[in-house]
Amino acid sequence: MSIGRTTANFKTLKYWGKRDKTLNLPTNSSISVTLAQEDLRTLTTAATSSSFEKDNLWLNGKEEGIKGDRTIACLKDLRLLRREMEAADASLPKFSEWPIHIVSENNFPTAAGLASSAAGFAALVVAIAKLYQLPQLMSELSKIARKGSGSACRSLFGGFVAWEMGDLTNGEDSKAVEVAPLSHWPSMKAAILVVSDDKKDTPSTTGMQSTVATSDLFEHRINTVVPKRFEEMKKAILSRDFAAFGEMTMKDSNSFHAVCLDSYPPIFYLNDTSKKIIKLVHALNEQEGKIIAAYTFDAGPNAVIYYDQEHENKVLGLIHKYFHQVSGWEKVSDQVAQFEDLSIPFD
Numbered sequence: 001m002s003i004g005r006t007t008a009n010f011k012t013l014k015y016w017g018k019r020d021k022t023l024n025l026p027t028n029s030s031i032s033v034t035l036a037q038e039d040l041r042t043l044t045t046a047a048t049s050s051s052f053e054k055d056n057l058w059l060n061g062k063e064e065g066i067k068g069d070r071t072i073a074c075l076k077d078l079r080l081l082r083r084e085m086e087a088a089d090a091s092l093p094k095f096s097e098w099p100i101h102i103v104s105e106n107n108f109p110t111a112a113g114l115a116s117s118a119a120g121f122a123a124l125v126v127a128i129a130k131l132y133q134l135p136q137l138m139s140e141l142s143k144i145a146r147k148g149s150g151s152a153c154r155s156l157f158g159g160f161v162a163w164e165m166g167d168l169t170n171g172e173d174s175k176a177v178e179v180a181p182l183s184h185w186p187s188m189k190a191a192i193l194v195v196s197d198d199k200k201d202t203p204s205t206t207g208m209q210s211t212v213a214t215s216d217l218f219e220h221r222i223n224t225v226v227p228k229r230f231e232e233m234k235k236a237i238l239s240r241d242f243a244a245f246g247e248m249t250m251k252d253s254n255s256f257h258a259v260c261l262d263s264y265p266p267i268f269y270l271n272d273t274s275k276k277i278i279k280l281v282h283a284l285n286e287q288e289g290k291i292i293a294a295y296t297f298d299a300g301p302n303a304v305i306y307y308d309q310e311h312e313n314k315v316l317g318l319i320h321k322y323f324h325q326v327s328g329w330e331k332v333s334d335q336v337a338q339f340e341d342l343s344i345p346f347d
C-alpha cells in the first residue's frame, strides 16, 4: 500500500482554456504556488492485489468507482510504465495486471473552486507511482496527472511551479517545472477565505470550453496578456518582489474573471462577498502605500490572499475586523476560515 499526500495549489497566473480536451492541453502557460500548509490537503492511498475483483475508488468515505475517462487515462499511463519495468525484470510481481483500490480524502470542500481536482489527481498519481515504484521524475509524472485534471500537474511540486503549455499535439512537452522551491521564499503566506463551500454550478471543464468558444476577449488574454505575464511573474518570484508578484496576481485573477463574464452566456464565479474582499485588499494596499496583500479567486467565490509573513498581523487583523469566523466546515484555522460577512464599508 502506498500513500500520496498533496496540497492544493493557488494560482497566480491562471490556466483557463484547453486546446485539446482529451489530453488536457492548455491554451496558455500558468503558474501557481503549492504551499506546505496542510489546511487544504488530499490524502490518497493505493493498494493492489490479485485477489481484488475490480479497480475501485472511494472518495471522502463514499464508493465512487472508477468512472470518468480522466481517472481511466491516468491508470492506463501508470500501468504502462509499470508494465515496461515488469518486462525488463521478470522477478517483479505483475502489479500492472492486478486491480487497484484507491482511497482518498480531501480535508476541504470538493468541487467548490478550491482546487480539489488538482490536489486529488496529483495525490492519486503520486500514490500509484510509489506503489509501482516508478523511477520517473516529477515532471514526467506531471504529464499523467495533467490528463486527470490540468491544474493537477502543478501540484506534484511544492513551492512555485510553472506549467509550460508546450506546443506538441501529443502533449509530451506540456508539463510542470519548478520555478523555485518554497525555501526560496519561506515568508510567503496565503490565507484562504471560504465564502461558500457549495459545489460550483459551472465546473471548470465546462466553463473553459464555453469561454474558448464564445469570448472575444479570450484571444487577447492568451496571445498578448499571459505570455508576457508568464515571464514577468517568474522574474518577480525569483527576485522575491512581492509588489510585482501581487499586482500581477490580482490583475490575472481579474483578467480570468473578465473572460468568464465575456463568455456567452456569462459565467459568474465571484459573488458580492468576493467583491468586498477585493475592495478591502485594495483599500489596505492604498493605506499602506504599497502592495502588501494580493487576492486571487479561482472558479468559485472563495478568496486566496497572499501576503508576506511580516505583514501577517495587519492582513489577518483587517480580515478579522470585517469578517467573522463561522463554523460549518470543520477546518477553521487562522489562515483558513469560513466567513460570515459583517459590515464591510464598501457597498
Ligand code: ADP
Binding pocket: 042, 059, 104, 105, 106, 109, 110, 111, 112, 113, 114, 115, 116, 117, 118, 119, 120, 121, 124, 149, 203, 204, 205, 299
Ligand atoms: P475543484 O474546484 O474543486 O477543483 P473541479 O470541478 O475542477 O473542482 O473538480 C472536482 C472533481 O475532481 C470531483 O468531482 C472529482 O471528480 C475530482 N476529485 C476531487 N478530489 C479528488 C480526489 N481526492 N481524488 C480523485 N478525484 C478527485
Ligand code: DP6
Binding pocket: 011, 013, 014, 015, 016, 024, 030, 115, 117, 118, 148, 149, 150, 151, 152, 204, 205, 298, 299
Ligand atoms: C481556475 O484544472 O479544475 O483553477 O483541467 O478541466 O480539470 P480541468 O480543470 P481544472 O481548472 C482549474 C482552473 C483554475 C485555474 C488554474 O488552476 O490555473
Ligand code: CO
Binding pocket: 115, 116, 117, 118, 149, 151, 204
Ligand atoms: Co479543479
